[in-house]
Amino acid sequence: EVNETQSYRSLIQTDASINPGNSGGPLVNLDGEVIGINVAIRAGAQRIGFAIPIDDARRVIADLISTKRLDRTYHGLRGADVKKGRLRELRVESVEPGSPAEEAGFQPGDVVLEVAGRPIVDQADFERSLLGRAVGEPVEVVIRRKGKRQALRLALAAYRSDPVTRFASRTRTATADPRREEVWELVGIRGTPVSSAHQELRRYGYRGGMLVTHVRPNSPAAQNGIQVGDILVGLHLWETLNLDNMLYVLHHPQRESFNPVKFYVLRDGEPLYGHMQIAF
Incomplete structure (x- = not known):
C-alpha cells in the first residue's frame, strides 16, 4: 500500500481492482499481454492502483x-x-x-x-x-x-564464488598491454570497458565504467573490498571509462594529496564507494 511517506518510481497507474490476495498478479492489456505486476494501491483513494512494468520485472527475473x-x-x-x-x-x-x-x-x-x-x-x-x-x-x-x-x-x-579460483581455473593468453599491467600492479584489478547502455549505468546516469574481471589477492583493490563483477565508475574526482582514465588519476601530479584514493563502484545495481591506499 502506498502512503504519504513512501515513494516509487516508474510504476504504471491503473484503475484495475487490486485487493488483498491479488497483489503480485499480472496486469494485462486488451490484447491479453502481460504489461505489469500489481504491487500497490493508493491509500484513501478509489480504484487507483500501481504495477511494476513487466520489462523492469523481467530484469529482476533474469537475476533470480x-x-x-x-x-x-x-x-x-x-x-x-x-x-x-x-x-x-x-x-x-x-x-x-x-x-x-x-x-x-x-x-x-x-x-x-x-x-x-x-x-x-x-x-x-x-x-x-x-x-x-x-x-x-x-x-x-x-x-x-x-x-x-x-x-x-x-x-x-x-561457477566458483572465489574470484581468484574461478579465473585461475581457466587459461587465457595474457595481453601484453603496459597500461593493463600498470593498473594491475598499482591497483590490483583487470577490467574491460562497458558503455552507458548498460542498464545499471543508465539507471544512475553514468557515461560508462570498467567491469572488474580479475582482482589480485592482497592488492589495494582486494584489501578494500573491490570484487569481480563490480563496475568501477570513478576514482577521486574523475570518471573511469577506460584504462587511460584510470592512468590519468594514477599519474596525476597531485596524486599524493588525495591518497588514499576514493573509488566508486556499482555492485548488483547499487552504488558503493570506498578508499584505498596506493603505493605510487
Missing part, C-alpha cells in the same frame, strides 16, 4: 533464474535488454576475459537471437534457455553481428 544462482554454472556474458517500441532484443554489453562467452567468440555489440533454436528477446530468455545444461555441454547460440547472422557454440563452466 540465472544459471549462476540456480545451477552454479556461468557464461561470462553481460547483456542489456533493448526494448524500444517494437524493438526487443538482447545486446551484448561486455564479455568477461577467460570466460566461456569469450571462448565462444562473443563480442560487445552482438545481438543474441536464438539459443538451441529458442528465440531470445532479453536476458531472462537467455538465462532460462541455459538452465539445466551440464558443464562443458555445447549449445548453439545464433547472433547478429554487423547485420549478419552467425552461429556460435557456447559451453558453460562451473
Whole structure:
C-alpha cells in the first residue's frame, strides 16, 4: 500500500481492482499481454492502483533464474535488454576475459537471437534457455553481428564464488598491454570497458565504467573490498571509462594529496564507494 511517506518510481497507474490476495498478479492489456505486476494501491483513494512494468520485472527475473544462482554454472556474458517500441532484443554489453562467452567468440555489440533454436528477446530468455545444461555441454547460440547472422557454440563452466579460483581455473593468453599491467600492479584489478547502455549505468546516469574481471589477492583493490563483477565508475574526482582514465588519476601530479584514493563502484545495481591506499 502506498502512503504519504513512501515513494516509487516508474510504476504504471491503473484503475484495475487490486485487493488483498491479488497483489503480485499480472496486469494485462486488451490484447491479453502481460504489461505489469500489481504491487500497490493508493491509500484513501478509489480504484487507483500501481504495477511494476513487466520489462523492469523481467530484469529482476533474469537475476533470480540465472544459471549462476540456480545451477552454479556461468557464461561470462553481460547483456542489456533493448526494448524500444517494437524493438526487443538482447545486446551484448561486455564479455568477461577467460570466460566461456569469450571462448565462444562473443563480442560487445552482438545481438543474441536464438539459443538451441529458442528465440531470445532479453536476458531472462537467455538465462532460462541455459538452465539445466551440464558443464562443458555445447549449445548453439545464433547472433547478429554487423547485420549478419552467425552461429556460435557456447559451453558453460562451473561457477566458483572465489574470484581468484574461478579465473585461475581457466587459461587465457595474457595481453601484453603496459597500461593493463600498470593498473594491475598499482591497483590490483583487470577490467574491460562497458558503455552507458548498460542498464545499471543508465539507471544512475553514468557515461560508462570498467567491469572488474580479475582482482589480485592482497592488492589495494582486494584489501578494500573491490570484487569481480563490480563496475568501477570513478576514482577521486574523475570518471573511469577506460584504462587511460584510470592512468590519468594514477599519474596525476597531485596524486599524493588525495591518497588514499576514493573509488566508486556499482555492485548488483547499487552504488558503493570506498578508499584505498596506493603505493605510487
